[in-house]
Amino acid sequence: MLESLKKEVCKNNLALPKNGLVLWTSGNVSARDKDTGLIVIKPSGIQFDDLTPEKMIVVNLEGEVIEGNLTPSVDTESHLYVYQHCPEVFGITHTHSPYATCFSILGEPMSIYTTTSAAVFGSAIPISKIAAVGEKAIGAEIVRCYKETACPAVLLKNHGIFTVGKSATDSLKAAVILEETAQSVYFAKDLNPQLEPLEPEYVKEVYDFYQNNYGQKKTN
Amino acid sequence: MLESLKKEVCKNNLALPKNGLVLWTSGNVSARDKDTGLIVIKPSGIQFDDLTPEKMIVVNLEGEVIEGNLTPSVDTESHLYVYQHCPEVFGITHTHSPYATCFSILGEPMSIYTTTSAAVFGSAIPISKIAAVGEKAIGAEIVRCYKETACPAVLLKNHGIFTVGKSATDSLKAAVILEETAQSVYFAKDLNPQLEPLEPEYVKEVYDFYQNNYGQKKTN
Amino acid sequence: MLESLKKEVCKNNLALPKNGLVLWTSGNVSARDKDTGLIVIKPSGIQFDDLTPEKMIVVNLEGEVIEGNLTPSVDTESHLYVYQHCPEVFGITHTHSPYATCFSILGEPMSIYTTTSAAVFGSAIPISKIAAVGEKAIGAEIVRCYKETACPAVLLKNHGIFTVGKSATDSLKAAVILEETAQSVYFAKDLNPQLEPLEPEYVKEVYDFYQNNYGQKKTN
């Protein structure tokens, strides 16, 4: 079942190491099927080289495994919490990408210093409170930060990042842009700690332009 | 039409992720055909893995799509502005490469600290004023900085970089060398913020030597 | 003999460059066979591209070569010392991965700032005293640090890192997570030198959860 979505979720999981966002097994992408509401997610503790669409796990919104022989990701509960509380979210990406995780360790929202991050995020990236691993507490923090800011990326304190989107690919894109931006911002703040971020009004203007003008005609 | 130039532009676009200059879709290379004056540029929002020469877009100097089924890059207007105002430019590269973008965020010209950057750029890399995304304002800032300094690379404030050249490959080379140099200069300034750049006279001498002695006999 | 273990050890050695943990030949993985107690280890000074399972060296606990035409790794004595003194260890990884080696040069234990490192290490990563290359002195320092802390990773002062585990793969995982974490912690400490690590009680709690909940059912 859900063969096409399994392929998409698998491809986006494989894009994590390819884009330098994860080493080993510490990252995952999931998606929600529009028709059935079921969730497709990566199995737990499997190396990326060994991932195939067939190994993806299908769970329902309550976390019961509907299809798949492997244990779903240890982060499944966090993903499900977000899907339960955010009906507009159809894809979620979680990583410990090193530059973004730096800002999650620092424990403050990451301000916007580039037009690219302005275009994708629209506001500073919020930072969660600290939460336990694999618990609903993580999902609750993501939802709180996301609902308060409408920013599709959340820095999870002392842990890593979660991004949400209209599809698995959409959430992956936010995770890639977040890491790319975090890298340049880290370098710049390192050389000039007093650096001023972009004005919120300018950030908003860039965001509005980009949301309306970029990319090919979209179907999702 | 322009099959050979499409191949070259496609190859140079693919060289962006290969040289660590871009993630996702945020970068592009274009070229101007010497005979027709038409511009070949990357389509918007297409992942690099999916680029082929056939997908390249042909536009005229006014931005009308002459050939191609996809929307041209959101940065097309900026590229066109440069081609319109700089008849000697036949290739343009745009990236958000992380180390060079660090200097674009810092907001000052990047001085010359290595013989390699002296040889390719001949002077400090100029920094633009801030400009809106996808607007002629970006093109105008690139042209202003380029004409004022004759430097083939421009740091675009809080955005990324543009490089120009006698061909797509020539502009790509400048973008690669800029990122490589920015990396070493970032490290060195981080350990010694008072570091002195090379003397402008020495930079000029290295530039003149290199322009006359490097590489195979050139046809463009 | 030990064909299956040779394959596993070879695969884990090849994972070192793949995960960005080593350049050239400076790193190695070994494993102990459960039935015979023999050790399989990388040959010395062979480039990773040229490694095959057949080139792996089998030595006994006293360091005599049982099978293999090449000289075993110059670090073999250190590995053997650990196997001799820690019967629960069945895999060892040694690298000079750059971020973790930074902390080994700094010469202090590396505190825990992320839930991932809490989950894998359970406590701050201990730092050894300085020791000579290829000597039992290195093995003795690893064993001392490991026994004092129960942490599966040790920073070897001014040298690099050793990790131990229940298998070659298990020790490699610890080496990958250590480097990934060291990278984010380096960035964060660089921007905020006064940064506070996670509370030891929280680290312990995350560690206990993760040891019991992560990954597929294990056979080793």
Place this chain on the structure above:
Amino acid sequence: MLESLKKEVCKNNLALPKNGLVLWTSGNVSARDKDTGLIVIKPSGIQFDDLTPEKMIVVNLEGEVIEGNLTPSVDTESHLYVYQHCPEVFGITHTHSPYATCFSILGEPMSIYTTTSAAVFGSAIPISKIAAVGEKAIGAEIVRCYKETACPAVLLKNHGIFTVGKSATDSLKAAVILEETAQSVYFAKDLNPQLEPLEPEYVKEVYDFYQNNYGQKKTN
């Protein structure tokens, strides 16, 4: 002629991008043939992807092209100067690898902080005076630094690095280890600028051990 040496030189040139030491065309490896005294070197300005053994250039010690249709590397004169003045050198590598180049920009010898660099270099890496590009002045500075220190690596001020060895591979190894070490040392000095290097006596002891114990039986 010299087919085997051309293969070796080509392979070592290809190892430059593979080990992250160069982007674009800015780096080169050469070797001297033991029987004829002729030098094999990379052609100038050719991208690494397009290098083949057949494209390697054979020159004599005076710089006359003996075989090859392309222009030899712009750095050929520097390589030749070293071969002319150092009869024990049979391989030379030149790069602008970013972390080592950071130290060449900083303009002071790079002290030894790790046992690996102690083992390979035996003393602090010397720094040259500044010199013009492609001139004998560069060769003269390399020779001066090398003869004064016996260190097989030289930081070329505001330029990059040169390493020498008993073969092309030997010089490449020094270039790889230099970059790997420079990276960790940069990180450590960034977090603690007052960091003390290893004692010269300890560096010497590690060097002597390593020179006599590492790797397989050697034929060159």
